[in-house]
Amino acid sequence: MLAELSPALIAEVQDAAKLLASSQRICVLTGAGISAESGIPTFRDKQTGLWENYHAEDLATPTAFARDPKLVWSWYQWRRELVADKTPNPAHVALAQWQQHIKANHQQLTLITQNVDDLHEQAGSTVSHLHGNLWRNRCSQCKAPYQSNPEGSSNSENDTDFTDTLITCQHCGGYIRPDIVWFGEALPVQAWQTAEDAAASCEVFISIGTSSLVYPAAGLAQLAKHNGAKIIEINPNPTPNTVVDTTLAEKAGVIMPALIQAINKL
The missing domain is CATH 3.40.50.1220 (TPP-binding domain)
Incomplete structure (x- = not known):
């Protein structure tokens, strides 16, 4: 070498x-x-496909999620699918x-x-x-960890459903978000x-x-x-x-x- x-x-x-x-x-x-x-594309690489008109910095914020949780959740599901086979x-x-x-x-x-x-x-x-970790989720309100398959492995790309349907917290009803550190956090x-x-x-x-x-x-x-x-x-x-x-x-x-x-x- x-x-x-x-x-x-x-x-x-x-x-x-x-x-x-x-x-x-x-x-x-x-x-x-x-x-x-x-x-794996870097965070600052130009978005592609359906996301080419968005800037990552405009999606990865608490404000963006509060304004349009479906949009932000969909983007992260797309990112997860993008890196799942890497x-x-x-x-x-x-x-x-x-x-x-x-x-x-x-x-x-x-x-x-x-x-x-x-x-x-x-x-x-x-x-x-x-x-944070792309494969982990938590509640946007009470911050409780969310795991779709509690008995599954922590390496949960194997368990991930890449659909963009929003998920709600079983404790408080808040929307589930990626357990990622967003801008401003x-x-x-x-x-x-x-x-x-x-x-x-x-x-x-x-x-x-x-x-x-x-x-x-x-x-x-x-x-x-x-x-x-x-x-x-x-x-x-x-x-x-x-x-x-x-x-x-x-x-x-x-x-x-x-x-x-x-x-x-x-």
Whole structure:
């Protein structure tokens, strides 16, 4: 895998591997770029088909749902159907393998994602979601979790009915909505606390497939840097950011397997 990279990038991967192998606490933040490599459109990609006249930013809000719940619910059902057949790519698989390897070596790797898909879980990772989960629903009024098949698996794309019929809460009668963090809503308290704690205490912070400039998640890299961590960015289109110490400018699906290979050889 290393042989596929340029000599300069190989040297950077090997240096990063040495740093990671000698670190006890590592925090990894993933964003839309890693899912895009599995064929999932990023949130800011132009909508297609029936939705080409809508902007995602205009649909993913509490106000939009209150105004037209059927429209917003239909959009999310379309998104679910769009990603239902997508599978983890080599970056997801490498992260899952690394997380297990690190645990066996008594190191700690905290994986945080901004993505709402479950590709990390499919690959076998333990991950904390900052922006919610596309396959989960809750009441828009009382916030009670809603599961269409209570005895089914939590990986509920297998159970999803993609029809756009609105569902009501059995507790209060409110409309069921996706358990996603919309614009104007706070991040889930526990997930954000986990992310902050991991960023503040890590020795290395890795940003994969996400801009190091967009808040609040961008603040995690700054928090890590402030507390003495080294910052590694894996992104084919690096972001201009002074907090980054090492930039691995290639797709995550190329870099992560090569990085794990280099770590295992040490």
